[in-house]
Amino acid sequence: MINSFLLIGLPYAAILIFLIGSILRYYYYGYSVTSHSSQFLESNKLFWGSRLFHSGIVVLLTGHLIGFLLPKSIIILTSMPLWLMVIEVSAFAFGIISFIGIVLLIIRRITVKRLHRVTSTMDLVVYFLLFIQVLSGLLVAYFHRWGTSWYATALVPYLKSIFTLTPDISVITTMPLLIKGHAISAFAFLGLIPFTRLMHFLVYPVNYLRRRVQLVIWNRDLRESRASRKMREGIKPRNN
Amino acid sequence: MDIRSQTAMVFHLDKCIGCHTCSIACKNIWTDRKGAEYMWWNNVETKPGTGYPSHWENQQIYKGGWVKHGQRLKLRVAGNPTGMIKLFHNPDMPVMDDYYEPWTYDYDHLFEAPQGSDQPTARTISLVTGEPIDVKGGPNWDDDLSGTPDYARNDINLNNISAEDQESMFQLERMTMHYLPRMCNHCLNPSCVAACPSGAVYKRGEDGVVLISQEKCRGWRLCVTACPYKKSYYNWTSGKSEKCLLCYPRLETGQAPACMHSCVGRIRYLGVLLYDADKIKEYANCPEDELIDRQLDIYLNPFSEEVIREAQKNGIADSTIDAAQKSPVYKFVKEWKIALPLHAEFRTLPSLFYVPPMLPVMGTMTNGVYESTTGNLWGKIEDSRLPVQYLANLFSAGNADKIRNVLKKLMTVRYHRRKVTVDDIDDRMIRDSFAETGLTADIADAIYRLTSLAKYDERFVIAPAHREEAIEMIESTDDRKGNTGFGEKMGTRRVF
Ligand code: HEM
Ligand code: SF4
Ligand code: SF4
Numbered sequence: 001m002i003n004s005f006l007l008i009g010l011p012y013a014a015i016l017i018f019l020i021g022s023i024l025r026y027y028y029y030g031y032s033v034t035s036h037s038s039q040f041l042e043s044n045k046l047f048w049g050s051r052l053f054h055s056g057i058v059v060l061l062t063g064h065l066i067g068f069l070l071p072k073s074i075i076i077l078t079s080m081p082l083w084l085m086v087i088e089v090s091a092f093a094f095g096i097i098s099f100i101g102i103v104l105l106i107i108r109r110i111t112v113k114r115l116h117r118v119t120s121t122m123d124l125v126v127y128f129l130l131f132i133q134v135l136s137g138l139l140v141a142y143f144h145r146w147g148t149s150w151y152a153t154a155l156v157p158y159l160k161s162i163f164t165l166t167p168d169i170s171v172i173t174t175m176p177l178l179i180k181g182h183a184i185s186a187f188a189f190l191g192l193i194p195f196t197r198l199m200h201f202l203v204y205p206v207n208y209l210r211r212r213v214q215l216v217i218w219n220r221d222l223r224e225s226r227a228s229r230k231m232r233e234g235i236k237p238r239n240n
Numbered sequence: 241m242d243i244r245s246q247t248a249m250v251f252h253l254d255k256c257i258g259c260h261t262c263s264i265a266c267k268n269i270w271t272d273r274k275g276a277e278y279m280w281w282n283n284v285e286t287k288p289g290t291g292y293p294s295h296w297e298n299q300q301i302y303k304g305g306w307v308k309h310g311q312r313l314k315l316r317v318a319g320n321p322t323g324m325i326k327l328f329h330n331p332d333m334p335v336m337d338d339y340y341e342p343w344t345y346d347y348d349h350l351f352e353a354p355q356g357s358d359q360p361t362a363r364t365i366s367l368v369t370g371e372p373i374d375v376k377g378g379p380n381w382d383d384d385l386s387g388t389p390d391y392a393r394n395d396i397n398l399n400n401i402s403a404e405d406q407e408s409m410f411q412l413e414r415m416t417m418h419y420l421p422r423m424c425n426h427c428l429n430p431s432c433v434a435a436c437p438s439g440a441v442y443k444r445g446e447d448g449v450v451l452i453s454q455e456k457c458r459g460w461r462l463c464v465t466a467c468p469y470k471k472s473y474y475n476w477t478s479g480k481s482e483k484c485l486l487c488y489p490r491l492e493t494g495q496a497p498a499c500m501h502s503c504v505g506r507i508r509y510l511g512v513l514l515y516d517a518d519k520i521k522e523y524a525n526c527p528e529d530e531l532i533d534r535q536l537d538i539y540l541n542p543f544s545e546e547v548i549r550e551a552q553k554n555g556i557a558d559s560t561i562d563a564a565q566k567s568p569v570y571k572f573v574k575e576w577k578i579a580l581p582l583h584a585e586f587r588t589l590p591s592l593f594y595v596p597p598m599l600p601v602m603g604t605m606t607n608g609v610y611e612s613t614t615g616n617l618w619g620k621i622e623d624s625r626l627p628v629q630y631l632a633n634l635f636s637a638g639n640a641d642k643i644r645n646v647l648k649k650l651m652t653v654r655y656h657r658r659k660v661t662v663d664d665i666d667d668r669m670i671r672d673s674f675a676e677t678g679l680t681a682d683i684a685d686a687i688y689r690l691t692s693l694a695k696y697d698e699r700f701v702i703a704p705a706h707r708e709e710a711i712e713m714i715e716s717t718d719d720r721k722g723n724t725g726f727g728e729k730m731g732t733r734r735v736f
């Protein structure tokens with residue numbers, strides 16, 4: 001019972017809240033979506049904290065995503081001992097990096113007075129969850145070695161089953177507590193995204209890579225207005 | 241040709257008295273808010289000095305503006321793809337201590353202090369942490385050359401000026417300075433726009449005002465780095481960047497921006513310039529010694545038949561063309577060529593021009609006698625106390641001849657007016673100065689008039705925004721019937 005609640009109910013609730021919540025937040029409270037950068041108030045400590053944490057977490061998340069999307073290739077790759085070793089060690093290294101990062105960020109938040117003024121309650125929740133998440137990830141990696149391999153064979157089918165609406169928890173329930181914990185808190189984390197500053201990575205500005213250098217916006221189509229014989233102004237361009 | 245209209249400005253530095261009224265007018269309207277206390281969208285600096293934020297002109301530190309990169313023009317650091325990686329921590333962004341930590345005074349204490357043997361005082365308290373602080377600097381800490389060893393001596397524009405000349409600038413009895421009011425230049429090639437990853441910073445097509453959409457800004461802060469004038473600021477409370485908006489709600493209702501309207505010295509002029517947008521790329525990328533001339537080339541003659549025809553074809557309203565013809569800025573910049581852009585070498589093609597100050601016109605000490613006469617027509621310019629090269633570093637990308645030309649013209653106007661009013665100047669001298677500067681009596685009178693007598697309507701020629709068709713430019717009147725108001729659609733308080 002508790003298993004189906006935590007491993008089926010919670011994931012679905014989290015995914016729904018994440019999807020609906022972040023869309024609503026983006027469209028109705030888009031103004032509130034920002035990185036809430038605090039570099040202006042403190043820069044040197046942020047350099048180490050933010051760079052380490054972000055490089056670690058972005059790589060790890062991408063890794064989880066690749067494992068989820070391409071489990072077959074990962075299984076083939078990790079069946080070669082050398083590759084298994086390389087992937088396992090680098091994943092662990094990035095884990096350590098982001099762990100150091102998040103610890104530095106937390107220390108910075110606490111010790112720099114100016115930052116207290118820009119720290120919301122939700123920020124504290126985020127720090128807490130991220131700390132738990134990264135730490136439990138590291139512990140899993142340490143105590144249940146070769147996760148890069150068994151993740152693809154054992155966990156991904158469970159995740160797939162969730163996403164294909166045929167939840168099957170037969171495998172995951174047999175897994176050690178630590179792994180279940182890591183998965184469950186990951187879902188809790190997902191559900192909280194719309195209510196936190198974490199919205200910022202959903203708006204990563206990919207468009208920048210292909211946009212024109214300068215951005216000029218006309219609020220009205222001037223040519224149209226000038227030529228118009230109508231009582232009303234010309235057609236408004238759809239660029240804002 | 242792709243003709244557009246730009247609201248441009250001229251500041252006549254000879255007339256600036258350094259009173260900071262402009263800054264206060266701006267602060268009262270726009271930046272008297274939490275998170276924005278430290279921002280001075282308009283600020284007035286004393287030159288020589290390091291300015292606000294400290295050393296803003298030194299792009300070795302702040303990495304703003306454009307650089308020539310072979311055939312291409314490149315943002316110095318911001319810009320893809322390196323800028324995209326630096327999002328996590330931007331090493332080239334100024335922090336609060338480069339500006340100053342805003343403070344107030346603990347006034348309550350004056351009333352609530354318990355009885356004691358000393359007078360109670362109002363201590364300085366930080367507007368960020370709310371705790372007492374020891375104020376070490378402020379946005380105009382170098383006003384009137386105060387703290388010269390820390391500020392004026394470190395001015396980067398002194399780099400190529402000989403030690404001797406520097407000494408003559410700084411000898412107390414000959415000390416020289418001028419004021420430099422600064423605000424966003426609403427550039428034609430704005431690096432803030434080019435650097436913004438979210439596409440939140442944009443140039444408004446109708447009048448060229450550069451704005452940051454608060455809705456779209458995601459706080460990546462690259463505009464702060466990219467603007468070489470450091471005129472885009474990060475609001476540490478709302479997590480968004482903000483900048484001067486040229487008081488566009490005022491402009492749209494035909495009023496001059498608050499800083500200009502309130503200017504005590506009446507140094508500020510605002511008007512329309514028509515320009516050819518097709519030329520921006522080429523001209524912004526020209527060799528450094530051509531920058532000033534090329535930038536002037538980009539502005540078009542609003543009286544030319546062809547320009548008018550092309551402008552109309554591009555949808556520019558007749559009222560705008562009319563404003564362009566009456567523009568005081570066009571006269572200063574193009575007709576008389578006595579106003580120059582600040583630091584053209586940043587290559588953003590700024591739309592704010594400065595008439596350089598006539599500081600040289602003062603005597604020097606020789607053998608204990610204060611000597612202010614000169615036999616030579618331009619003597620006072622050539623042996624000025626302020627090295628012309630210093631002004632050149634500011635206003636003509638290092639070309640001292642350009643500054644001399646302008647100063648000679650300004651001098652000619654003075655000679656001519658002296659002749660008209662007092663008539664104690666030799667005719668030959670007037671003739672020579674007209675011949676050398678290319679001015680005529682009529683032009684000199686016109687310059688004199690616009691400089692010293694012009695009333696509000698002559699100083700500010702604002703192109704109508706045609707509000708009968710749109711409210712605040714963006715909202716059609718039809719959509720907004722029955723609504724009023726301008727302002728934040730959402731509060732800035734953090735919800736999550
Ligand atoms: C994908 C691209 C991402 C970008 C471009 C990005 C960018 C940023 C930026 C600019 C900040 C503000 C730093 C400052 O104070 O100046 C920030 C803070 C933060 N980001 Fe990210 N981020 C990304 C991904 C993530 C991810 C995946 C997570 C976590 C799952 C994350 C968690 C955080 C946290 C917790 C902070 C607060 C740090 C602090 O102020 O102590 N970010 N991020
Ligand atoms: S002065 Fe700076 S903020 Fe203003 S338009 Fe130019 S680059 Fe942008
Ligand atoms: S209000 Fe005018 S005169 Fe006074 S400091 Fe500002 S620009 Fe100069």
